[in-house]
Amino acid sequence: xxxxxxxxxxxxxxxxxxNMPNLDSSxxxxxxxxxxxxxxxxxxxxxxEWLPYIQSFPHHFTQPLITYHKVQDLELxxxxxxxxxxxxxxxxxxxxxxxxxxxSPALAHISSLHIHNHPLQHLxxxxxxxxxxxxxxxxxxTTLQHLQYLNLDFNNIKHEALSLIQSQNLPxxxxxxxxxxxxxxxxxxxxxxxxxxxxxxxxxxL
Numbered sequence: 001x002x003x004x005x006x007x008x009x010x011x012x013x014x015x016x017x018x019n020m021p022n023l024d025s026s027x028x029x030x031x032x033x034x035x036x037x038x039x040x041x042x043x044x045x046x047x048x049e050w051l052p053y054i055q056s057f058p059h060h061f062t063q064p065l066i067t068y069h070k071v072q073d074l075e076l077x078x079x080x081x082x083x084x085x086x087x088x089x090x091x092x093x094x095x096x097x098x099x100x101x102x103x104s105p106a107l108a109h110i111s112s113l114h115i116h117n118h119p120l121q122h123l124x125x126x127x128x129x130x131x132x133x134x135x136x137x138x139x140x141x142t143t144l145q146h147l148q149y150l151n152l153d154f155n156n157i158k159h160e161a162l163s164l165i166q167s168q169n170l171p172x173x174x175x176x177x178x179x180x181x182x183x184x185x186x187x188x189x190x191x192x193x194x195x196x197x198x199x200x201x202x203x204x205x206l
Contacts, residue, residue, distance in 0.1 A: 010037050011050070018057045028065045032077065039080045046080075055083050071101045078106040085109055121146050126153040126177070132160040139167035148174045149202075157181040165194045165204075174202035 014034045017027060035054070039046045054060075067087040068074045074088055088110050090101070101107060108128045120143070128134070135157050138144065147170055161183050164176060176195070183191070188206050195204040 007041050010034055018054060018060065023060055032066050035080055071104060075104055075106040078109040120144060122149045123147060124151040125155065126151050129156050131156045132158055135160040136163055139163040139169065142169055144170055146172055148172050151177040153177050153179045155181055157183060161187065161191055165191060174200055177205045179205055
């Protein structure tokens, strides 16, 4: 089979997947594999045809496509499928520091982050456009009990900032940065009052 015929066959499989109303976990995994194949076969063709095509099916990217366990794999997937979100599950220890993740632009493509064996105390996610969904994910995380400093400046957060302050999963949070988001003035006043009532030891920056 020629390379062109192989590309056509792969794109045909992609088209069949994309035209399904919903994808289960195995089909999402298959989608990721097909897109990696298309990307590796012809970068120019992928950007000219494949990527615009999959972006016309936004309903398939409202939930994470797949879970990764290495930052490098996540970064490659975010490059190939920039319209998608992913889950990342890491085991962190002194031999596997979190710095590469926290400095990576691929962080903006994580909808769910699981960090094992690491008492994370400082998390800076400014300029990542995590939005309300990301704020809710942080508030719901059960792996951030030791977090003391959280910077979410410039993240398009509108209505879910209060969930961060009210979360029972962030008992050690001392400083919260929420500047230059889209939080209504009325909500900002509620945030300040809730922060004061909880006797947090550090500032709330709005």
